[in-house]
Amino acid sequence: MRWLAGGSEILRRKKKGAGSTPQYRHPININVGMFIFAIIFFYMSFCVYTYAKKEKIQFYEVVEGDIVTDHGYTGIIIRQESVQYAERSGHIHYYVREGKRAAVGSRIYSIDETGNLSAYLEKKNEDNAILTSENLTEIKRLLSSFALSYSNLSFDSVYSLKSTLDASVSEYVNFNTLENLDNMMGQDGIVFLQVQAPVSGVVSYAIDQYEDLEASEITTSTFDRTGYSKEITKAGQMIAASEPVYKLVTSDDWSIVFPMTKEQADEYAGRTRLSVIFHSRNLEAEGAFSVLTGTDGNLYGKLDFNQYMVQFISDRFVSFEVKSVQADGLKIPVTAVTAKDFYLIPVEYMTQGGDSSDMGFMREVSREDGVFAEFVPAEIYNSTEEYYYVDMGEKSPFQAGMVLIKPDSDERYQIGPTDTLQGVYNINKGYAVFKQIEILNTNEEYCTIKKGMSYGLSVYDHIVLNADIVQEGDLIYQ
Numbered sequence: 001m002r003w004l005a006g007g008s009e010i011l012r013r014k015k016k017g018a019g020s021t022p023q024y025r026h027p028i029n030i031n032v033g034m035f036i037f038a039i040i041f042f043y044m045s046f047c048v049y050t051y052a053k054k055e056k057i058q059f060y061e062v063v064e065g066d067i068v069t070d071h072g073y074t075g076i077i078i079r080q081e082s083v084q085y086a087e088r089s090g091h092i093h094y095y096v097r098e099g100k101r102a103a104v105g106s107r108i109y110s111i112d113e114t115g116n117l118s119a120y121l122e123k124k125n126e127d128n129a130i131l132t133s134e135n136l137t138e139i140k141r142l143l144s145s146f147a148l149s150y151s152n153l154s155f156d157s158v159y160s161l162k163s164t165l166d167a168s169v170s171e172y173v174n175f176n177t178l179e180n181l182d183n184m185m186g187q188d189g190i191v192f193l194q195v196q197a198p199v200s201g202v203v204s205y206a207i208d209q210y211e212d213l214e215a216s217e218i219t220t221s222t223f224d225r226t227g228y229s230k231e232i233t234k235a236g237q238m239i240a241a242s243e244p245v246y247k248l249v250t251s252d253d254w255s256i257v258f259p260m261t262k263e264q265a266d267e268y269a270g271r272t273r274l275s276v277i278f279h280s281r282n283l284e285a286e287g288a289f290s291v292l293t294g295t296d297g298n299l300y301g302k303l304d305f306n307q308y309m310v311q312f313i314s315d316r317f318v319s320f321e322v323k324s325v326q327a328d329g330l331k332i333p334v335t336a337v338t339a340k341d342f343y344l345i346p347v348e349y350m351t352q353g354g355d356s357s358d359m360g361f362m363r364e365v366s367r368e369d370g371v372f373a374e375f376v377p378a379e380i381y382n383s384t385e386e387y388y389y390v391d392m393g394e395k396s397p398f399q400a401g402m403v404l405i406k407p408d409s410d411e412r413y414q415i416g417p418t419d420t421l422q423g424v425y426n427i428n429k430g431y432a433v434f435k436q437i438e439i440l441n442t443n444e445e446y447c448t449i450k451k452g453m454s455y456g457l458s459v460y461d462h463i464v465l466n467a468d469i470v471q472e473g474d475l476i477y478q
Helices: 002-018 032-053 116-127 133-149 157-178 182-187 262-267
Strands: 059-061 063-065 070-085 090-094 107-112 193-196 201-204 244-259 273-278 283-293 299-305 317-323 329-333 338-346 359-367 370-377 380-383 387-391 403-405 412-414 418-426 433-436 439-442 446-449 462-464
Touching: 070 299, 107 244, 262 299, 380 418, 380 433, 387 418
Parallel strands: none
Antiparallel strands: 059 462, 063 329, 070 244, 070 317, 090 107, 107 193, 201 244, 244 299, 273 283, 273 317, 283 299, 329 446, 338 387, 338 418, 359 370, 359 403, 380 387, 403 412, 418 433, 418 462, 439 446
16 A cells, blocks of 8 residues: 555656756856947047047137237326406307417407397397308217217216207307307497407317316326316306306417326336327327326326317316337237246257267266266257256256266256246147247237247247146147
């Protein structure tokens, strides 16, 4: 029975396992091509990212040219002015326009004590108020000049302009009417006092209490225009006796005094004449220049002119620019300029290599079998009457403490003294090479450097635009 039971158990196990299939694990297949592609993809992605993050090196082509550095100032005008006062009360009427020259005895204005002349002119102007083309041109000039020199910091000048325009238009209308009405007014019994010029000069109707100002009296407060005012008497206006009514400028000589810093005064040291630009008048003029010390101890520049006085007859303050001396040379960007230190080696130590045409120096080399002289070729970056300038970088064959031998002599020189040169990085050869420069003039963007220098730049050389991101020897891909 036990045998039968064991046999049935064996048979049952065989039947249970007869329908099952053995399980096998599949081997992992690595696609080499995909692996290589992934490596290339990540490498290219890294290169693109690095390139995008890296600061781009741009170059500039050296050109011939010069620059003009302009300094802007605001100065006060000083003239030989004589203020004239009303002889009696009444309504005033002018015969001479602002900025016109009047001879001795010329009729300048009239005083109408009764008011009959004013009423007569008002009636005539209503019937025939005409502005000539010359009048309109002068008004346009006043507006253009104001627009060019306007600043939000001096908004009060708008009111001064309004007064000037009102007075000008009124004067123009009255002038045009008065020219042919003398006889007619006499026939109508209109009587008025006519006032003539006591001396010859240019007429101006702008009175501002600065007529007697002297250059030696100027202080910083003189340029404070907070309380500045300019009175212009209008034609037909009622005035009282002894009130100022006009002034005569009796000389074509005039001056501009303007505040200066110590640095600005040093910049103009030795110069006796300056060329200035008046943008509001589209005018350039040259004046005699001097520096004076005000009563407050501050420095002031003074420009003296003998022409163009009439163009500024109505102005007391004027803005202008001083043109610096033009420097003719090579023009490069300021950002391209850098500085580098060099070793100084006396010129008498220079020699030629024994079996080559290279120039360099003989250095002292100590060995077990003695002391020898070894030729070292050198790249010269600059030279003076006493020294050559050689590289002192890590890759330089010259190092501090190295002993050089003077040709045909027992004299020795130990490398140590250094000096700094200004320069740029020339990239004509595809890598950065320092070239010395000598700056003649500069402004915010460009500088003019001396051309024709030994070891310097030439026209059409390519230089690094931003020297701060490059070191000498760096490969540059243009």
